[in-house]
Amino acid sequence: MSAPKPVYQRILLKLSGESLLGKLSYGIDIKTTLSIAQEIKEVHGLGVQIAIMIGGGNIFRGIRGTAKGLDRVSADQMGLLATIINGIALQDALEKQGAFTRHVSALEIKAMAEPFIRRRAIRHLEKGRIVIFSAGLGSPYFTTDTAAALRALEIKAEVILKATKVEGAYSADPMKDKAAKKFDSIRYMDVLKKGLKVMDATAISLCKDNDLPIIIFNLRKHGNIKRAVLGEDIGTKVY
Ligand code: UDP
Secondary structure (H helix, E strand, O other), rough: OOOOOOOOEEEEEOOHHHHHOOOOOOOOOHHHHHHHHHHHHHHHOOOOOOEEEHHHHHHOOOOHHHHHHOOOOHHHHEEEHHHHHHHHHHHHHHOOOOEEEEEEOOOOOOOOOOOHHHHHHHHHHOOEEEEEEEOOOOOOOOOOOHHHHHHHHHHOOEEEEEEEEOOEOOOOOOOOOOOOOEOEEOOOOHHHHHOOOOOOOHHHHHHOOOOOOOOEEEEEEHHHHHHHHHHOOEEEEOO
């Protein structure tokens, strides 16, 4: 029997900072990070080009800072730095799996990551390097979800795989509401109309205007990234 073939050649994987938490309530759980890296490396081995947008919520979120009295711009700059820290951890974890990687930051921090140059990022992917995007869009008032949507379009990814800790998009928060219903698929417009918290509205709108599908899936189930790229019915497809 021949090996199953991926249905996507180039993907953008959105990992929130929280996905690196493991059982911690703050920071980076190295074991969890290594396990995610191992899964990514395995998917890469199928011949899929992989770019990752890494979030920073496990360390700092701008909104959290403003709630405590920080100016939004300063707080978001702290959040942006948090994503760079995660990017370094993820790069290290991927390299431990033998992957070739490039860490590409939207903020200039040359000693640690290279600046974003679209054609160069695409070239890295073509050469089999896993590209880790950090520092979102480099500007405050945005999220790494929106940055994921923009970078996915720029590098011509065919899909965004949005990792979460639940099975997909639900009618209500499944952690709080037992009656919450999971959607197998949902239109962009319905996500916006229903105000579903799957990705922020700017990210959804960008994907909608450019027909970029999103698959929301549970990262905590090992093998789900692979299932998604093989076209299995997992999570929720936003189209
Ligand atoms: N952030 C920002 N501009 C961006 C992306 C992120 O200012 O383009 C800041 C913002 O403060 C955000 C933090 O970085 O709260 C961490 O990103 P995000 O909350 O998207 O991370 P995630 O929820 O994916 O862990």
